[in-house]
Amino acid sequence: GEQHPDxxxxxxxxxxxxxxxxxxxxxxxxxxxxxKIQVVIHGEQHPVPARTYCIIGDIHNSxxxxxxxxxxxxxxxxxxxATL
Numbered sequence: 001g002e003q004h005p006d007x008x009x010x011x012x013x014x015x016x017x018x019x020x021x022x023x024x025x026x027x028x029x030x031x032x033x034x035x036k037i038q039v040v041i042h043g044e045q046h047p048v049p050a051r052t053y054c055i056i057g058d059i060h061n062s063x064x065x066x067x068x069x070x071x072x073x074x075x076x077x078x079x080x081x082a083t084l
Contacts, residue, residue, distance in 0.1 A: 008037035012052070024059050031056050050079035 001007065015030030031052055038049040057072030 003037055003040055005037070005041055008034040008041070011037070012055075015055070019059060024063055028056065028059055031059070045079055045082055047080065047083055050076040050083070053079070 011030045011034035015027045015034065018024070018027035018030060035049055035052045035056070038046070038052060042048050053072045053076035057069040057076065060066070060072060061069035
């Protein structure tokens with residue numbers, strides 16, 4: 001189903017392939033879908049969504065969107081500091 005952990009993994013994998021093919025918008029869409037599922041399953045304050053926030057930040061950073069990247073990295077750091 002749409003809210004299953006395996007679905008999030010597949011979205012992440014698709015995002016990775018799109019990213020490797022320099023299809024950054026498609027990659028972002030896949031990672032954002034994965035993130036939504038991860039938040040539903042694990043909650044906002046969990047290392048799994050934190051990892052995806054970092055990945056999304058990486059894409060924004062590589063696209064020259066440093067402000068968006070900073071927001072993603074800061075969110076990931078906040079989660080990591082609270083949970084690890």
